[in-house]
Amino acid sequence: MQMGFAFTKLASRLSSIADLSDEDIEFLARMPTIISHFGSHETVMPKGERVSSCCLLLHGYLCWRDTEHGAGQITSVHVPGDVPDLHTLQTQRLPAHLQALCPVVVAFVPHAFFHQAASASLRISHALSLLAFADSACLRNWVVNLGTRASLQRVAHLVCEIALRLRAVGLAKDMRFASPFTQSDLAAACGISPVHANRIIQELRRRGLLQWQSRMIAIMDWHGLAALADFNPDYLWLRHPRDFLPATTDTVRNTQQATARPSAVSLEAH
Amino acid sequence: MQMGFAFTKLASRLSSIADLSDEDIEFLARMPTIISHFGSHETVMPKGERVSSCCLLLHGYLCWRDTEHGAGQITSVHVPGDVPDLHTLQTQRLPAHLQALCPVVVAFVPHAFFHQAASASLRISHALSLLAFADSACLRNWVVNLGTRASLQRVAHLVCEIALRLRAVGLAKDMRFASPFTQSDLAAACGISPVHANRIIQELRRRGLLQWQSRMIAIMDWHGLAALADFNPDYLWLRHPRDFLPATTDTVRNTQQATARPSAVSLEAH
DNA sequence: CGATCTGTTGACTGTTATCAACTCCGGTGG
DNA sequence: CCACCGGAGTTGATAACAGTCAACAGATCG
Numbered sequence: 001m002q003m004g005f006a007f008t009k010l011a012s013r014l015s016s017i018a019d020l021s022d023e024d025i026e027f028l029a030r031m032p033t034i035i036s037h038f039g040s041h042e043t044v045m046p047k048g049e050r051v052s053s054c055c056l057l058l059h060g061y062l063c064w065r066d067t068e069h070g071a072g073q074i075t076s077v078h079v080p081g082d083v084p085d086l087h088t089l090q091t092q093r094l095p096a097h098l099q100a101l102c103p104v105v106v107a108f109v110p111h112a113f114f115h116q117a118a119s120a121s122l123r124i125s126h127a128l129s130l131l132a133f134a135d136s137a138c139l140r141n142w143v144v145n146l147g148t149r150a151s152l153q154r155v156a157h158l159v160c161e162i163a164l165r166l167r168a169v170g171l172a173k174d175m176r177f178a179s180p181f182t183q184s185d186l187a188a189a190c191g192i193s194p195v196h197a198n199r200i201i202q203e204l205r206r207r208g209l210l211q212w213q214s215r216m217i218a219i220m221d222w223h224g225l226a227a228l229a230d231f232n233p234d235y236l237w238l239r240h241p242r243d244f245l246p247a248t249t250d251t252v253r254n255t256q257q258a259t260a261r262p263s264a265v266s267l268e269a270h
Numbered sequence: 271m272q273m274g275f276a277f278t279k280l281a282s283r284l285s286s287i288a289d290l291s292d293e294d295i296e297f298l299a300r301m302p303t304i305i306s307h308f309g310s311h312e313t314v315m316p317k318g319e320r321v322s323s324c325c326l327l328l329h330g331y332l333c334w335r336d337t338e339h340g341a342g343q344i345t346s347v348h349v350p351g352d353v354p355d356l357h358t359l360q361t362q363r364l365p366a367h368l369q370a371l372c373p374v375v376v377a378f379v380p381h382a383f384f385h386q387a388a389s390a391s392l393r394i395s396h397a398l399s400l401l402a403f404a405d406s407a408c409l410r411n412w413v414v415n416l417g418t419r420a421s422l423q424r425v426a427h428l429v430c431e432i433a434l435r436l437r438a439v440g441l442a443k444d445m446r447f448a449s450p451f452t453q454s455d456l457a458a459a460c461g462i463s464p465v466h467a468n469r470i471i472q473e474l475r476r477r478g479l480l481q482w483q484s485r486m487i488a489i490m491d492w493h494g495l496a497a498l499a500d501f502n503p504d505y506l507w508l509r510h511p512r513d514f515l516p517a518t519t520d521t522v523r524n525t526q527q528a529t530a531r532p533s534a535v536s537l538e539a540h
Numbered sequence: 541c542g543a544t545c546t547g548t549t550g551a552c553t554g555t556t557a558t559c560a561a562c563t564c565c566g567g568t569g570g
Numbered sequence: 571c572c573a574c575c576g577g578a579g580t581t582g583a584t585a586a587c588a589g590t591c592a593a594c595a596g597a598t599c600g
Contacts, residue, residue, distance in 0.1 A: 064410070066418070071418075072418075073413065073417040075410045075417075087403045087406065090400060091399075091400060093507075095505065096410065129360040130360060133357050133360055133361055135406070136405070136406045136409060139409040139410055140334070140345045140366065140409055142413055143409060143412055143413055144336045144343045144345060146413060146417055147459075147460070147461030148341075148342075151556075182578065183580095184577095191417030191418065192556075192557085193558075194578095195557075195558080195580085198579065198580060199580090199581095201579095214565090235365065421587085452545085452546065452547085453548095454546080462588070463588070463589050463590075464546095465549090466587090468548060469548090469549095469588095542599105542600095543598100544600100546597075547597090548595075548596095549593085549594080552589100553590075553591100554588090554589075555587085555589085557585085557587085558585080558586090559582105559584085559585100560581100561581085562581080563579080563580070564577105566575100566578105567574100568574085569573090569574085570571105570573080570574095
């Protein structure tokens with residue numbers, strides 16, 4: 001799977017929103033971890049649990065889900081490098097079920113380490129605060145998304161967000177990535193019915209904005225998708241958002257050439 | 271207006287979610303403030319602004335509004351004692367427009383004071399963290415509300431939340447309080463159209479759950495309203511939520527007796 | 541006392557949920 | 571090897587819900 005050490009994932013994520021020194025990175029390298037694997041839709045931590053370590057996502061996708069089974073609202077989605085439960089450093093109690101959206105690899109990191117890190121370096125302390133508040137900002141943006149946009153735009157916006165967050169930690173370089181969602185999960189995230197989610201995806205495909213087959217998404221027209229979704233990445237608080245946006249309008253030129261042939265067959269790799 | 275000193279509002283709010291000592295309260299009493307007044311729908315701080323003080327709400331209601339004019343989504347509502355922009359201690363930039371929902375009184379408190387307070391007392395530091403994360407928890411709950419509940423339930427839920435948060439800081443003792451919302455604001459908070467907001471309110475009135483006239487709300491049947499909304503106050507992280515819930519089913523017995531007469535005339539006071 | 545904001549109503553339209561059926565796929569066990 | 575199964579995706583028909591438009595009533599405020 002070639003994921004390097006756990007701390008590099010965290011360092012990469014922190015660096016996307018804050019400035020870390022080499023010493024800070026060295027400190028993070030001493031992070032004690034317990035690596036765990038979870039299957040798709042397994043509950044990593046149940047709602048209300050008291051915890052004394054945080055969960056650093058290394059591979060795959062996690063989500064916060066309000067009610068455990070099936071159709072409970074998904075309130076946020078997390079990509080590798082995220083620490084979804086960082087706020088448990090202050091509050092301990094989990095506000096919802098932390099659930100795997102696909103097979104995932106996570107590293108449990110003791111609260112104590114984060115407290116040490118925060119005392120050792122003001123920059124790390126600040127970066128961790130930013131990481132926690134960036135989740136708040138995402139949540140606030142998601143309220144806007146649910147409250148003001150029609151379902152087609154909602155889904156487009158979510159796809160844009162996931163893509164950019166992946167690119168911010170060095171993934172999805174070619175605008176192709178494993179989908180965090182089954183269509184039912186997408187519905188649970190966007191507050192629509194699974195049937196409608198299906199029709200929305202079909203519409204996005206029909207418009208040539210993306211391919212979405214067997215758990216792989218390829219964004220064919222980033223600018224079209226972002227325009228449809230009215231996507232503005234400011235709320236992600238990335239230090240250099242432009243580094244992660246496609247450079248020109250020929251977003252996925254290679255992919256488009258590849259798929260100019262008979263039909264779509266280029267969705268295997270990651 | 272009889273509001274006491276600014277710090278007592280903050281102390282009351284902090285005490286609702288965390289344990290403060292007398293020394294902590296004394297420290298808070300030394301809080302330097304600049305008192306300001308804003309008119310209804312005035313912008314207290316515009317989106318994107320960099321600030322070096324926080325805004326403690328003393329009287330009235332504030333909200334975060336995504337886009338300035340008219341129909342921009344309201345992402346959260348704040349009651350007296352709240353510090354909506356507490357996270358600017360870490361990030362400075364405002365994530366949305368901070369707007370008055372009615373004539374308000376606020377106290378601007380320098381970031382420096384909060385930093386001092388946090389160094390001076392671990393309890394204060396913890397309480398401030400909780401205050402900030404409680405806003406996150408509200409936001410997460412609001413995503414659930416928008417994503418999973420029908421509009422009638424959404425509005426009912428929001429009314430329950432506001433009522434309980436007011437009671438947690440000693441207001442709305444009789445389940446009657448000034449509404450934070452015009453019907454248009456309510457629509458902007460709940461992601462529905464203003465016309466529909468009007469019809470929802472009528473339905474809530476028709477069911478005998480509340481009175482809502484000229485900016486005053488009186489909850490006539492708390493249990494009915496909470497049941498309709500599927501309201502569970504856990505997400506507010508109150509230390510003693512039961513203290514703020516009505517004791518028995520005869521929620522507003524006095525008010526109900528009053529309004530058993532010809533028509534509703536008992537909504538003036540606060 | 542007119543201007544403006546807020547609340548209210550009716551008619552119509554469009555979006556989305558729901559229900560039900562069916563396909564496709566991968567895995568599992570006979 | 572094949573039958574079966576469950577999960578995921580797809581489709582069509584129908585009904586409920588909510589948005590839009592337009593007009594007007596009532597309140598509030600200069």
